[in-house]
Amino acid sequence: MKRSRRGNFWVTGARVTHNGKSYQKGPMYVAWESPEHITQPYPVVLVHGGTLQGTEWLDTPDGRPGWAQRFVEAGFVVFRVDRPGHGRSPYHPDIMGPVGPAFSYERAREVYFPEGGGETQWPFEPDDEAAFDAFIAAYGPMPADLAASQTLDADRLAELLDRIGKAIIVTHSASGPSGWLVADRRPDLVAGIVAVEPMGPVFGHTPGIGSLDWGLTAAPLTFDPPRKTPEQVRTAEPSTLKIPGLQGVPVALLTGETSAFASYASSIVPFLRNAGANIQHLDLPALGIHGNGHGLIYERNSDSAFKVVAQWLEKSLSMPDPA
Incomplete structure (x- = not known):
């Protein structure tokens, strides 16, 4: 790894x-x-993700460099956010509103390596309890x-783009709607x-999270003609x-082989195509990379998945070869 600044x-x-007192609502780290x-x-x-x-x-989870480092190695400046109400971005229910349910071990197993799901790329053995902890x-x-959470995400991401300029947005899982909204x-x-x-x-509808009432999002999108x-x-x-904000925007929808989320592409892709996205x-x-589930960005072959994205960026955005 060459030198970097951070x-x-x-x-x-x-x-x-x-x-009667003033507070800050929904900053983004x-x-x-x-x-x-x-x-x-x-x-x-x-x-x-959510x-x-x-x-x-x-x-x-098995100690290899993640996509943040891979993008830096490929010559990109990388901005990595904690969505409002997550991680280092402060949350208090009196200011942000009620908190959702906790994320259970059982839900994690359902999402990342469901029984009988065929997942073979998970970075630690499913019975490795210390790694799971x-x-x-x-x-x-x-x-x-x-809807309120997605609105905060999109507002803060828009302000970030105002500060840093034109950028590539990379989302995962429940942050997918934030990408459509910031383009809007x-x-x-x-x-x-x-x-x-x-x-x-x-x-x-995702149990414990909410519904995409506007098609791709829970928060309102701008359609033409208006809806x-x-x-x-x-x-x-x-x-x-x-969707005017998505007209001609290059979009890559990346899915693995064994995840239930991959099946959503059959409705998301035509919706985006109708919206005007490229x-x-x-x-x-289909690209010869097998066994991936919902956590493909940190599974054993995460570098292979990253290479697919890097090649798409090179081709679709006419960017220099990151290799």
Whole structure:
């Protein structure tokens, strides 16, 4: 690894009043790292999944470098956020609203290596309890109101782009909607979106988290012609659901072989195509990469999955070869 520089800052939240005193609502922690020689024209913003924090992009559970380092090695400036109410981004229910349920060991097993799911790339043995303890330690609750949480995500990410300029947004799992929403807010500042195993399906419901009432999101999206309610979106002819903020935006939808989230691509891809995005489904088994589940960004072959993304960025955004 060549030398790099790193630091951190917060994207601040709004001042709100509670019981006659002022508080800050929903700041967003941002860690950044820059290679000694920046070779890529756009920075990368890594947005973690639900109930997790930005650490999921760092080392893998078996001790290898994660995608954050791989992007830096490829010449990108990397910004790694803790979504509002997660990780280092402070949360108090009096200010942010009710907290959602805790993340259980049982739910983790359902998501990452379900029984009979065919997962072969998980980075530690499923019966390794100490490794499982270390993995679960990063998880916390998230805001109970999914639409409000996504709105905060998108607002803070938009403010981050105002500060750093045009960037590539990389999401995972429950942060997938945040990518669509920040493009809705700052279409000129989103160079492309890589959605890794995004939350779905279209209009789907995730137990303990919430529903995507606006199709791809729980928070409102801007359609043309306008749709004022989720019901208007749900009942519209799909081909009419254009999203101006996604028009022509290069989008990669990355899915593994064994994850239930991979099945959501069958509804997400046509929705994005109708919306106007330049969407490509990067289906790992179709590319000869097998055995991956929902945690493919830190599974045993995470570097192979990263290479697929790097090649897509090179081709779709006309970027220098990161190799």
